[in-house]
Amino acid sequence: MIRIAIDGMGGDYAPQAIVEGAVLAANEFEYEIVLVGDESSLKQELKKYQVCAGRLFVHHASEIISMGEQPVKAIKRKKDSSLNVAIDLLKKKEVDAVVTAGNTGAAVACATLNLGLLKGIKRPGIAITFPSEHGISLAIDVGANVDPQPDHLLQYAIMAEIYSRCVLKKRSPSIGLLNVGEEESKGTERTKEAYRLLRDSGLNFVGNVEGRDFFSGKCDCVVCDGFVGNVVLKIAEGITDVVAKLFKKEIRKNPIAKLGAFLCKPVIQAIRRDTNYEECGGAPLFGVDGVVIISHGGSSGTAIKNAVRVAAQSVQQKINHQIVTEISQNEKELKLDNS
Amino acid sequence: MIRIAIDGMGGDYAPQAIVEGAVLAANEFEYEIVLVGDESSLKQELKKYQVCAGRLFVHHASEIISMGEQPVKAIKRKKDSSLNVAIDLLKKKEVDAVVTAGNTGAAVACATLNLGLLKGIKRPGIAITFPSEHGISLAIDVGANVDPQPDHLLQYAIMAEIYSRCVLKKRSPSIGLLNVGEEESKGTERTKEAYRLLRDSGLNFVGNVEGRDFFSGKCDCVVCDGFVGNVVLKIAEGITDVVAKLFKKEIRKNPIAKLGAFLCKPVIQAIRRDTNYEECGGAPLFGVDGVVIISHGGSSGTAIKNAVRVAAQSVQQKINHQIVTEISQNEKELKLDNS
Structure with a gap:
């Protein structure tokens, strides 16, 4: 089963809207959702909802990167932030994709530094x-x-x-x-x-x-x-x-x-x-070695749910594999043209 | 008295809207307006209006530069276009400013090539x-x-x-x-x-x-x-x-x-x-040696009238003289800072 980590603490309406989105996704899709962030706040928020059994998990992370923080500094200083921990789960292949509505610059920097770029990108x-x-x-x-x-x-x-x-x-x-x-x-x-x-x-x-x-x-x-x-x-x-x-x-x-x-x-x-x-489901970060979807800071629960959907589609369609193949094909053609 | 040339043939609604604007300006302001373009079309259009005596003149130009034409080619090929003739009147100081709602690229190229840039710009x-x-x-x-x-x-x-x-x-x-x-x-x-x-x-x-x-x-x-x-x-x-x-x-x-x-x-x-x-009165083209106001292609009569107003204000306030003074002042300060 596809596993998607959601940065539970990132976004203007976190953790409420994020938890709502995670619950909507867990109940509507057949994926496992891992909510990353402060365990007690997330569990408190989860009490409001009924969730399909075995579909939603909480993974603790003690720190939060706020929307205004300087990206590179923040990801280096806050190693246990919900963003860093979610990306780390992706790096260790414990999840297949990450969705975050937090600080965009931090998400780009964190994914690029920790996951690296796809071959040829x-x-x-x-x-x-x-x-x-x-x-x-x-x-x-x-x-x-x-x-x-x-x-x-x-x-x-x-x-x-x-x-x-x-x-x-x-x-x-x-x-x-x-x-x-x-x-x-x-x-x-x-x-x-x-x-x-x-x-x-x-x-x-x-x-x-x-x-x-x-x-x-x-x-x-x-x-x-x-x-x-x-x-x-x-x-x-x-x-x-x-x-x-x-x-x-x-x-x-x-x-x-x-x-x-x-x-x-x-x-x-x-x-x-x-x-x-909200229906579009967030912005894919292209070129990093892993599926990362960056949602709008003001994302509602519905927007987060749809971001989970496009994250899973990107995994199912093996988007990154296709990118590597086409980029390498294109490089070969360019070399042929120039030779 | 301040004299403003208006490109009578430039704009999506030329010559109707342009002539209307010229009439409005001639009746409302104490400036002389010179409508440049095909004499017979302009005079035909002017028959619709009453104009203050001695305020509005027509200056014939036989060619028209259309909105889609390639700017530099057009101004070089159509020497007798309403735009070229209007800018030429400005160069010979027969008018104090030009207003045009025609092809923006052509207006920039025509003004830059014929009037030259202000000292230091x-x-x-x-x-x-x-x-x-x-x-x-x-x-x-x-x-x-x-x-x-x-x-x-x-x-x-x-x-x-x-x-x-x-x-x-x-x-x-x-x-x-x-x-x-x-x-x-x-x-x-x-x-x-x-x-x-x-x-x-x-x-x-x-x-x-x-x-x-x-x-x-x-x-x-x-x-x-x-x-x-x-x-x-x-x-x-x-x-x-x-x-x-x-x-x-x-x-x-x-x-x-x-x-x-x-x-x-x-x-x-x-x-x-x-x-x-329409109330803003068009876009000044800064840096050329002469007052040129470029109006929106879709300008109405009111927009043209207001463009005439800001053109006249630019002349009265000696904008270009002030620009040359401040640019030269700034250059001197930069040199002092670097020495």
Whole structure:
């Protein structure tokens, strides 16, 4: 049976939301869940729920890495943190995957340092799944590698393609390169070289895509450097906040509009459901030697449950094995082309 | 009297919206407006309006650069385009400023090649004004310079500060550097060096800002490279489109929500008014030797009128003279620091 460790103490609503997610996953899926963190808090929280027998275990870890801590320092100082202990279980193959909603930087650093990179992979990358007009899309990298080389971007595309095909169930997923215009000649030296690599890669490369294509679903996977990817991610979060605040402020002044907003509620809920990141199940950390899913800091129980689902799918589909095979294939082809 | 040339043929709704804007400006402000473009179309369009005597002139230009044309090729081939002719009037000092809603790349290339750069300026930059929670903010660069050096970013900050103070009427405008985290150590080599330059510049530098701060109004001027700035600009446009589409789609299914949306209309209009780019009046092209305002391609008459207003303010406040003085001052200080 697949065993998934969940970092019980990581996330804005830990341990409550995390424990809820662990219970939902244990009851809905046939996996073993290992909740890692402070035993007494986790057991206290678990008292609220009924769980299928033999499906959920608690593994003690005495320390917590908070959301604001400096990643590398934190993982080095807090050896017994829930994150370190969960990754350690994965390293020792006592579990098949780790899900964490904690400090993203710490998760990347901890996984990279302790698990190492997959054979042939030059840099890890964080992918996020996000709702677009035509279903779920994937963007990589959103912050692990702020100054990548063009060949890192090619590797990200290869990993994103495999994940989109095997976990997101897309047939022949299309790849777009984020740029400032559609023409091949646009952008920086990095994007120009990455364009050439992607065009010659055998991937379903649709060319450059622009900011406006991000949510339009023009391609299944958007490849970008971690600097712009991170800015985009945080902007998307920021814009909805600002619009919601402005809306609430104006509504307060106008009782008729207040009624109107009430009548619109089902529509807003439907949009929320259709564009719900909770259903996407978190962001795979690609390139490390082990399956690690990084969930949004504000993850609810449902989001954690879905992260467990995609973690298990990544294990079942042997994503990392496929990545190693395709990367090595690609390297061989590049050598042949250059010889 | 200040004379402003308007590119009558540039923009998605040219010449109708442009002519409307020219008329509004001529009637509201005491400036002379020179509409540049195909004489017969412009005069035909002008028949719809009454204009203050002696305020609006038409200057013929036989060619049009369309929105999709390759900028440098277009300005070289179409010497008699409305854009080239308008910039030429500025070069010959027959007008004091140019407003265009046409092809942005062509406007940047045409202005840079024909007017040249201001003394001491290394690269031109496009700024955009946008609504934030605390009023109008400015972002620079949004696409003129996709791979800038750190000292280009410092020059952008200096130019943005002067414009925010003199035209947007901000007292001691604050400057933020767009980055992937708040700490000084975050980001790329470019942002780390730009951070040091900005910190030591004497500007009101508030440090790194993140994507989420873009619309929160954390600083008056966001400085960024033209690659990320361009992506952000296009994402912001894209997100509203996607949300509007989803909303319309869901509303169609639900008559009660349709009524609700109707009741919310005044609130949505109020938000639109508060966050209306039309009021901002277009994006100044900084660093070229002449006042050039680039308006949104979809500009309405009101947007064009406001672009004329900020163009005239830039002339009155002698923005370019102030830029040359402050840049030379800054260079001297840098030399002193290094000697």
